[in-house]
Amino acid sequence: MLTEAQQATSRRRFLQFLAASPLLAGTDFAAMAAERPERLPDPMVWAPRQLDKLISSPKEAINVFDFEAVMAKNVPPAHFNYLASGIDDEVTLRANRADFQKFVLRPRRLVDVSKVDMSTEILGVKYDSPIIVAPSGGHKGYHADGEVGTARAAKVGDHLQILSTQATTSVADVIAARGKPIWYQLYATNRFEIAKHHVQSAEAQGAIAVAVTVDSVGARNQETLFRGRQRDTRVCSDCHDRSSLEKNNVRRPMYQDIPPTASAKVVGRGSQGRAP
Numbered sequence: 001m002l003t004e005a006q007q008a009t010s011r012r013r014f015l016q017f018l019a020a021s022p023l024l025a026g027t028d029f030a031a032m033a034a035e036r037p038e039r040l041p042d043p044m045v046w047a048p049r050q051l052d053k054l055i056s057s058p059k060e061a062i063n064v065f066d067f068e069a070v071m072a073k074n075v076p077p078a079h080f081n082y083l084a085s086g087i088d089d090e091v092t093l094r095a096n097r098a099d100f101q102k103f104v105l106r107p108r109r110l111v112d113v114s115k116v117d118m119s120t121e122i123l124g125v126k127y128d129s130p131i132i133v134a135p136s137g138g139h140k141g142y143h144a145d146g147e148v149g150t151a152r153a154a155k156v157g158d159h160l161q162i163l164s165t166q167a168t169t170s171v172a173d174v175i176a177a178r179g180k181p182i183w184y185q186l187y188a189t190n191r192f193e194i195a196k197h198h199v200q201s202a203e204a205q206g207a208i209a210v211a212v213t214v215d216s217v218g219a220r221n222q223e224t225l226f227r228g229r230q231r232d233t234r235v236c237s238d239c240h241d242r243s244s245l246e247k248n249n250v251r252r253p254m255y256q257d258i259p260p261t262a263s264a265k266v267v268g269r270g271s272q273g274r275a276p
């Protein structure tokens with residue numbers, strides 16, 4: 001009979017043996033078993049997603065990643081890779097995914113779960129869900145409905161939506177589709193009057209708060225995006241004029257009627273990393 005300590009040692013050795021197996025090299029399992037042997041591996045190892053069998057309707061999705069494979073098929077490589085891109089060799093993206101698995105739900109027993117209430121209040125507004133739709137730019141690059149489509153989806157689950165400065169749909173249209181006020185995300189520029197214009201315009205259209213993005217302070221090396229561009233047969237400059245800020249953003253509602261921006265640079269947005 002093995003003691004508890006001996007059992008733990010055998011289990012750890014077994015997992016380390018599996019992790020070292022060439023069959024599993026490079027998989028999440030190998031990484032997780034090596035790093036955290038006490039955790040079970042990702043079930044993907046024995047229940048892989050079949051990339052040749054895509055879902056044909058959202059109802060068929062088992063989880064949110066089933067959409068990603070459909071998108072990879074339908075969206076041109078440059079746009080798909082922009083969305084999929086992290087930074088450099090995707091080290092952070094991988095680390096984020098692995099670390100996210102360290103969060104676990106703590107089940108509470110003997111609790112009445114017949115009515116689950118996940119509602120929360122943020123800045124005086126109540127939402128049914130604590131999950132927020134983070135800002136991301138250029139939704140019309142992915143679907144003609146743009147951010148209005150995202151707003152309709154956010155409405156279904158009553159999620160707070162934060163609309164990007166780089167949105168391709170106006171604040172007013174998004175609020176109309178969302179049926180509730182939204183927050184506006186601000187990319188600051190080196191010209192105060194541009195930030196002022198953005199914020200005043202968002203407020204006039206009904207945004208109730210501003211989220212200032214402060215974590216992009218230099219150029220972004222979006223290697224995954226660059227690889228997608230190489231595979232894309234379309235000519236980027238047919239749609240994207242990166243010769244100046246105002247030309248690049250000519251189709252973005254938040255840049256309409258903006259004060260002259262000839263010398264404006266978006267602070268914190270690298271020349272390589274503009275939205276599609």
Ligand SMILES: Cc1cc2nc3c(=O)[nH]c(=O)nc-3n(C[C@H](O)[C@H](O)[C@H](O)COP(=O)(O)O)c2cc1C
Binds near residue numbers: 096134136165166
């Ligand atoms: C394709 C893409 C576009 C994004 N666009 C914006 C943006 O316009 N403004 C912004 O503040 N953050 C933007 N972000 C950052 C997200 O809002 C979010 O903070 C980030 O993706 C981290 O959350 P995640 O780990 O759930 O992806 C973008 C992220 C991605 C992947």
